[in-house]
Amino acid sequence: MYAQMVKTGVDRIQSSEEMSPEERAFQERIDADIKIEPKEWMPEAYRKTLIRQISQHAHSEIIGMQPEGNWITRAPTLERKAILLAKVQDEAGHGLYLYCAAETLGVSRDELMEQLNSGKAKYSSIFNYPTLTWADIGAIGWLVDGAAIMNQVPLQRCSYGPYSRAMIRICKEESFHQRQGYDIMMKLARGTPEQKQMAQDALNRWWWPSLMMFGPSDADSVHSAQSMKWKIKINSNDELRQKFVDQTVPQAEYLGLTVPDPDLRWNAERGHYDFGAVDWEEFYQVIAGNGPCNRQRLRTRVKAYEEGRWVREAAEAYAAKKAARAQAKAA
Amino acid sequence: MNEQEALFEYLLRLGDNALILGHRLSEWCGHSPALEEDLALSNVALDLIGQTQLWLNLAGEIEGKGRDADKLAYLRDARDFRNLLLVEQPNGDFAMTMARQFYFDAWHYLQLQGLTGSKESRIAEIAAKSLKEVAYHLERSRDWVLRLGDGTEESHRRMQAAIDDLWMYTGELFEADEIDRTMIQAGLGPDPSALQESWLDLVRATAEEATLALPQPGWAQRGGKRGIHTEHLGYILADLQFLQRAYPNAVW
Amino acid sequence: MTDRKEWPLWEVFIRSQHGLAHRHVGSLHAPDAEMAIKNARDVYTRRNEGVSIWVVKASDIAASSPGEKGPLFDPANSKVYRHPTFYEIPEELGHM
Ligand SMILES: [Fe+2]
Ligand SMILES: [Fe+2]
Ligand SMILES: [Fe+2]
Secondary structure, three states, rough: OOOOOOOOOOOOOOOHOOOHHHHHHHHHHHHOOOOOOOOOOOOOHHHHHHHHHHHHHHHHHHHOEEEHOOOOOOOHHHHHHHHHHHHHHHHHHHHHHHHHHHHHOOOHHHHHHHHHHHOOOOOOOHHHOOOOHHHHHHHHHHHHHHHHHHHHHHHHOOOHHHHHHHHHHHHHHHHHEEEEEHHHHHHHHHOOOOOOOHHHHHHHHHHHHHOOOOOEEEEEEEEHHHHHHOOOOOOOOHHHHHHHHHHHHHHHHOOOOOOOOOEEEEEEEOOEEEOOOOOOOHHHHHHHHHOHHHHHHHHHHHHHHHHHHHHHHHHHHHHHOOOOOOOHHOO | OOOHHHHHHHHHHHHHHHHHHHHHHHOOOOOOOOOHHHHHHHHHHHHHHHHHHHHHHHHHHHHHHOOOHHHHOOOOOHHHHHOOHHHHHOOOOOOHEEEHHHHHHHHHHHHHHHHHOOHHHHHHHHHHHHHHHHHHHHHHHHHHHHHHHHOHHHHHHHHHHHHHHOOOOOHHHHHHHHHHHHHOOOOOOOOOOHHHHHHHHHHHHHHHHHHOOOOOOOOOOOOOOHHHOOOOOHHHHHHHHHHHOOOOOOOO | OOOOOOEEEEEEEOOOOOOOEEEEEEEEEEOOHHHHHHHHHHHHHHOOOEEEEEEEEEEOOOOOHHHHHHHHHHHHHOOOOOOOHHHHOOOOOOOO
8 A cells, every 4th residue: 555564563462451551541542433633642652653654655645746747748638737737736735744644743744754765764666666658647547546545545534633634635635536547548448559558558567566555465464453453554455455456357347458367257256356466576576675666766756855955945044034024123 | 911810829929838837837746845835836837737728729719720729739849839938948946947937927927917908808818817827826936036035045046046047038028029019909919018117127126125136138039939949849849749749649 | 964944834724615714624834924825725725625724833823731631621511501402492482
């Protein structure tokens, strides 16, 4: 997902008897679906895990601007250009909302950015793949935003107030993203043979990385169990992946495109699609920094941040001068 | 050139300015100094793309050859583009982008104001709608000129360099040619040379407040309005038009 | 990374067209109030959300402490007579 394999710092789940009175009260509030708000008492592990998760999510939104941003200047019509620009702009907004949510936990945006820039913080594996054709813009909206929504809709109910509120705002905006992606795919699928080929090629390249977005199976992960207990993770990775496949396969069929998985078939007994094995070796390599675009993405981000420093400093200096002048005048 | 042909050319100028500057600003998305600025610059770019569609669609209608905004934007070569040289200049650093924006916005605002009085109601309507957007663009770009001019030593140096560098592209904004004169006579658009004083007043006052020295009037680069551009435009079009050129007649 | 001076955080409140009070919509960073308002316009009103913006420096907000939730808010629980539903009005009187 946008936050993959978030560590919680715990090695096993505490039983209610083992918890301190504060911890127990905290867990009871979560169980009762009462939101946790910034200044309230919370276990340190909850706070740290949330910072990790929310900032990973924010970093993904920001890095995610690059693969799509690539095509803003090459969009094929004025309308497509406006739509894509508005979409990538929304992603900047999502990053912004999420950084602000993380900041309520006592960390600054600059600190988080520096963690990203230094390579210490992770972001979603998916954005380390290249956008090679216009169809990739369609595929990202359809598949990547589609997968993201799957995870973000339940997170609107997560236990941490600021995160939940950011998710509500984000989900409102995301629904347009997936639709515009599918709309691009439809135009291509109904277009010239070359366009249709372009669409199929994009599906071929984005399908497996999209399934990887949900992360490896976490059925036995203590981190996932803890996060679910804290209600900052709502569904298991396999659950969401299955839901995504079930939802997306008919959409691909409608486009007349073939999902690149020979093992894909409807299982009437389960009421779900069976699908082939994900290449987790590739996933771990991408997470470790060896994806096709990791270095390029990070370098681009660092460059923007560093080249913007003098601007941010100047605006700050100006504000300080102006405030001093106003004060001198008042005195 | 009859009045209709002149009007077509004139509308191309309006549309191409918005198109090319919007394109330049869209290049910033994801690369600006702060997330807040990514959002803000994109808003300006989106306004300009919207204005492009309005102006170029009207141009196509006036021309009457079945070309719409997309055909005009994506299927003309550089020599047929009519935008000012100023708007095609590269983004450079943030100071360069903001100086370019401020010079342009200050002029654009006055021009649109003049166009709201156009005898052609469709022009007046587009101008009135755009004017609201551009009033905000101007407020923002002026604010950045002040902040960078009167910010730190480094930002001052960069902003001074930017307004110096771009100065020679501002002369073209106020030169009236045959097409402008036809428009003035027909009551369709304002006299560009009449805008210069108000523009200079605003630019001068802003520079002063920003502790910047305004360049001396000097040799002006010109040609954009007639389709003689700087080298930069060709690269913009290579990006902009790539898909339409590589896949002729495809629908996107 | 040397002297880390980030733009301060601002809380943004927006009043929508419908005449409701300003509502907290989120936060952002800006060097001063003037730019905070502009940024708020660009970040939080892209979909026609508002007609008026307030910004407040986050550090200037005085907030009730979560630990005092009990004493602050529980006493209101028992004052049911403040709510109109507490009173029974004969049905034949109609709406009141
Ligand atoms: Fe997003
Ligand atoms: Fe996204
Ligand atoms: Fe999205």
